Amino acid sequence: xTTTTGFTDPRPVYTRATEQAAALIKTVxxxxxxxxxxxxxxxxxxxxxHIVGGTRRIAVVGEGGDGMAVEPTxxxxxxxxxxxxxxxxxxxVLKAWESDxxxxxxxxVPWGEVPGHAALSGYVMEIVTHTWDLxxxxxxxxxxxxxLAGFALATARAVLPDSRPRDAETPFDDRRESPETAxxxxxxxxxxxxxxxxxx
Numbered sequence: 020x021t022t023t024t025g026f027t028d029p030r031p032v033y034t035r036a037t038e039q040a041a042a043l044i045k046t047v048x049x050x051x052x053x054x055x056x057x058x059x060x061x062x063x064x065x066x067x068x069h070i071v072g073g074t075r076r077i078a079v080v081g082e083g084g085d086g087m088a089v090e091p092t093x094x095x096x097x098x099x100x101x102x103x104x105x106x107x108x109x110x111x112v113l114k115a116w117e118s119d120x121x122x123x124x125x126x127x128v129p130w131g132e133v134p135g136h137a138a139l140s141g142y143v144m145e146i147v148t149h150t151w152d153l154x155x156x157x158x159x160x161x162x163x164x165x166x167l168a169g170f171a172l173a174t175a176r177a178v179l180p181d182s183r184p185r186d187a188e189t190p191f192d193d194r195r196e197s198p199e200t201a202x203x204x205x206x207x208x209x210x211x212x213x214x215x216x217x218x219x
Contacts, residue, residue, distance in 0.1 A: 029140040030116060032170050036143050037109040039164055040070065040150045044105050046160045047153070049098040056156040057213045058149075063156050067101045068092045070149050074108040077142050080126050081115030081135075087127060130178070140174045147171035148211055151204045155216050168203035175210045 044067065052064040061069060072092035080086035096104045115121075122136040130141065147167045154163060181194065197209035208215065 026122070026134075026136045027140075028122065029136055029143050029170075030113075030122075032167065033116070033139055033143050033146070034113060035164065036146045036150070036167050036171075037074075037112070039161075039167060040146050040153075041102065041105055041109060043150055043153055043157075043161055043163075044070075045102045047101060047157060051157045052098060054156050055216065056152045057208065057216060058152050061152075063153065065092075066149065066153055066156070067105075068094065068096065070146070070153075071096065071101070071104045071108055073145065074105065074112055077139075078108060078111040078115045080128060080138065081112060081121060085127070087129070140170075141178060143167070144171040144174040144178075148175075148207060148213070151208055152213070163204055165203040168207050172203055172207045172210060175207060179210070 047063065047067070052062070052067075054063045056063060056066050058066060069092050072090060075093070076086045076089040076091050079089050093104060116135070116139060122139075123134055125132050126135050126138050128138045128141065133141075148171060150163065151168070154161070179194075193212050195209040195212060195214065197206045201209065205215070207213075
């Protein structure tokens with residue numbers, strides 16, 4: 020992980036996180052699309068739409084555009100087209116954020132105006148969390164990288180500490196307690212108020 024003056028460069032981590040998400044999305048079958056996810060407002064199809072649309076928003080932010088004008092969802096994707104749709108937007112994001120100048124210049128994201136490195140760290144948290152959501156929904160066909168969850172968890176604890184109330188504007192539920200034996204993904208899910216799906 021590259022450390023730059025005053026911050027850790029999130030770009031290598033984000034690249035790995037998108038590679039992991041892409042690999043998982045490739046395992047989704049059409050019959051999975053109506054399955055529930057830990058995001059109560061999303062089934063698998065809607066979650067994939069949010070991942071693709073949200074990643075398009077991140078690309079626009081990195082390109083210097085108004086990301087807030089981009090709806091964080093995707094419509095009209097064929098049941099067998101989600102992997103290609105995500106690959107297209109994630110490659111666009113990686114290109115948009117490759118400049119070192121982007122790491123220190125301010126960008127506007129849903130939680131305010133922040134330096135680029137802080138914005139991209141937040142988006143690491145988002146894609147890693149949604150990757151876990153998707154894995155839960157489709158039965159964990161792939162082993163997830165715990166280092167990515169560790170980075171996302173550190174970001175989550177920094178931006179959503181216990182001292183910060185979670186209200187209607189916060190896109191996460193209240194923190195749940197996690198057992199001492201919980202792995203990094205389970206701790207991340209609990210910090211962000213996620214509840215694992217009950218499986219028979």
